[in-house]
Amino acid sequence: MDFPRITERISNRKAKEIYELIRRQRTVSKTDLLDASGMTVSTLTRLLEELVSQGLILESGFGISTGGRRPILYEMNSTYAYVFGLEISRTLSRLVLVDLAMNPVESYSWAMTAEMTPELLIGLIAQEAERMLQTHDISKEIVLGLGIGAVGPLDRMAGIILEPSYFPAPGWNHVEISQALEQRLGVEVLLDNGANTALLAESWMNRSxxxxxxxxxxxxxxxxxxxxxxxxxxxxxxxxxxxxxxxxxxxxxxxxxxxxxxxxxxxxxxxxxxxxxxxxxxxxxxxxxxxxxxxxxxxxxxxxxxxxxxxxxxxxxxxxxxxxxxxxxxxxxxxxxxxxxxxxxxxxxxxxxxxxxxxxxxxxxxxxxxxxxxxxxxxxxxNLGEEALAIGAAVMMMDQLVKA
CATH class of the missing domain: 3.30.420.40 (ATPase, nucleotide binding domain)
Structure with a gap:
């Protein structure tokens, strides 16, 4: 399925660098961005204006003056888009919908019983994702995609759960999970190990x-x-x-x-x-x-x-x-x-x-x-408790905004 690539939402490498600096902090001044980026004032100003006009960042007031004009403060626009994160583990699976600041909108989980085959779970995930969007009046056009943190071993590039052990239900070998959910939801899907996504979530929480x-x-x-x-x-x-x-x-x-x-x-x-x-x-x-x-x-x-x-x-x-x-x-x-x-x-x-x-x-x-x-x-x-794996899967998808 063809998607508008997430990596192309921000126009160029320098703009991605500035967006990354801003999203890694809750608020940052233009002065600090100049120091951190090493860019000229004119280049930085142009890039900031582009990011503001796209809705990716917001001007959030003025900082404290150190002599002269008070510096403009910038922050990430957390409601620019929304992301789904999905955990698939041996005991439960969990779907979360979050904004770009990883603030939870809604969460739902399923027990991984002896009846929870891949086909059944995929259908339930698709149904629940559509319900969440409808309940919160979120258009699919502003959903970046769905990240999955699953039990391995995986082929993460192909989006396949390979041969995991100890699933209660049959059928969990060689599951093309990314393709199946892309077809059901109509959004881009990425797959990685649950341990990796959990650590991504905790790293995000510790970013400062x-x-x-x-x-x-x-x-x-x-x-x-x-x-x-x-x-x-x-x-x-x-x-x-x-x-x-x-x-x-x-x-x-x-x-x-x-x-x-x-x-x-x-x-x-x-x-x-x-x-x-x-x-x-x-x-x-x-x-x-x-x-x-x-x-x-x-x-x-x-x-x-x-x-x-x-x-x-x-x-x-x-x-x-x-x-x-x-x-x-x-x-x-x-x-x-x-x-x-x-x-x-x-x-x-x-x-x-x-x-x-x-x-x-x-x-x-x-x-x-x-x-x-x-x-x-x-x-x-x-910091995130039992939702770490699913939220980290959403972080993985959000990170695509700054990938080359």
């Missing part, structure tokens, strides 16, 4: 701070990671988003749930699967625990039961969660010793509403990080 190297790890059914350096996502030769879970932390350790996985792999000790497996085993052994009151059949036990027991200070549940967090902290220390990020953002089901896991994992990582305390790292659960 000085962090240059950010690491993100999503801890759920499996482990997924991403890294941003100087505001850019680092891509390898192939899509290996989930490979962090195959980090070997015990060479003669437990076998992986998949025959192709490594013995003693990190995600065999620190994931939803690992926590549930340990809790089910304890119940079968007849261990004294509140968990036995929450489920009759050990095979029906889920992570939420363990979290409920942890929140009620059940000793066994606390033991299981602490063990998983400690193993994860060891794996995290390995990453810190190799990558040396300035900030680490942890997300996913094992982090949300689980202070025990977060605190245990980060404290373990700090104790095992070389050069500590000379090397200091900031740990965070992030």
């Amino acid at each position: 701070q000085s962090f240059k190297h950010l690491l993100y790890i999503h801890i759920g059914i499996g482990l997924r990671s991403s890294m941003v350096s100087e505001g850019k996502v680092i891509y390898g030769a192939v899509d290996m988003e989930g490979s962090v879970g195959q980090m070997i932390i015990q060479t003669d350790g437990v076998p992986h749930r998949d025959a192709s996985g490594n013995y003693g792999a990190l995600e065999s000790y620190a994931s939803l699967y690992a926590v549930e497996k340990a809790a089910r085993s304890a119940l079968k052994q007849g261990r004294s625990t509140l968990l036995s009151q929450l489920v009759e059949d050990p095979e029906q036990l889920k992570y939420q039961h363990v979290l409920e027991a942890v929140n009620k200070n059940d000793p066994l549940a606390v033991e299981i969660m602490t063990s998983a967090a400690t193993y994860f902290g060891i794996g995290l220390a390995n990453l810190l010793n190799i990558l040396h990020p300035e900030k680490v953002i942890l997300g996913g089901p094992l982090i949300r509403n689980n202070d025990l896991f977060f605190q245990t994992a980060t404290q373990t990582a700090i104790r095992k990080t070389y050069y500590y305390p000379t090397y200091q790292v900031v740990f965070s659960k992030g």
